[in-house]
Amino acid sequence: MSSQPPVEPGSQQTPPQGQVVVQAPSTRPLATYALIAVCVLIYIVQYATQSLLGVDVPAAYGLKVNDWIIRGELWRLITPMFLHGSIYHIAFNMYALYQFGPALERYYGHKRFLVLYFLGGFAGNVASFALTQAPSLGSSTAIFGLLGAEAVFIYQNRKFFGNRARQAISQIVLVAVVNLVFGLSPGIDNWGHVGGLIGGTAFAWFAGPLLQVEGFFPNLNLVDNREEREVFLAACGVALVFILLTGALIVTRQ
Numbered sequence: 001m002s003s004q005p006p007v008e009p010g011s012q013q014t015p016p017q018g019q020v021v022v023q024a025p026s027t028r029p030l031a032t033y034a035l036i037a038v039c040v041l042i043y044i045v046q047y048a049t050q051s052l053l054g055v056d057v058p059a060a061y062g063l064k065v066n067d068w069i070i071r072g073e074l075w076r077l078i079t080p081m082f083l084h085g086s087i088y089h090i091a092f093n094m095y096a097l098y099q100f101g102p103a104l105e106r107y108y109g110h111k112r113f114l115v116l117y118f119l120g121g122f123a124g125n126v127a128s129f130a131l132t133q134a135p136s137l138g139s140s141t142a143i144f145g146l147l148g149a150e151a152v153f154i155y156q157n158r159k160f161f162g163n164r165a166r167q168a169i170s171q172i173v174l175v176a177v178v179n180l181v182f183g184l185s186p187g188i189d190n191w192g193h194v195g196g197l198i199g200g201t202a203f204a205w206f207a208g209p210l211l212q213v214e215g216f217f218p219n220l221n222l223v224d225n226r227e228e229r230e231v232f233l234a235a236c237g238v239a240l241v242f243i244l245l246t247g248a249l250i251v252t253r254q
Helices: 030-053 057-062 066-070 087-108 110-131 140-156 164-182 190-207 228-253
Strands: 211-216 219-224
Touching: 030 057, 030 087, 030 110, 066 228, 087 110, 087 140, 110 140, 110 190, 110 228, 140 164, 140 190, 164 190, 190 228
Parallel strands: none
Antiparallel strands: 211 219
């Protein structure tokens, strides 16, 4: 049987003669929509407090600032992924999240997708903490993690994508390179992007979906063959690496 790319849930497709179309998971991207809603709501609060009080209160308490992290405000390695500096900043990041999030969440499931998102964001902020003194904010650290996870997903399940796999991975690499080059511009935390890409890619490699076909013709479905134990160990391993790095940086900088 020739491999065909998974089809979107609810879509109608007639397979070519001698080939079979397999139904993809139908998970709704609720976590993606929730993340977008939270970021938008927080930005509204940012804008309101800046306009009414002259101070961006969420940013004041959540921005990645190295000196305050060293003093113990470790939440600043998480909170920046929910903060944005302008309407253009949040619009670009939420568009990217909307583009990459739903497809990944469909195969990852809600919980594993959220773990991927948070690990990418955390890894990106730790890399920024390690390699630049500039304050930073934005969900692009987490989104770069999704970008890396998308490439890993296609590569590890390339038999279902056929000849499209190489092209899709090439496009993802191109998007990453273009954005990293653009990130060389002043005011952009490119180290955060690199860290997010590394964190998301590492987690996806050891914990991402490994698809296989189950059922009897014509009722065939894609199922994930990745064990929960592997996902748990991968999440703990990636988190531990960046936690230990954070601890080492704090000790050496005090």
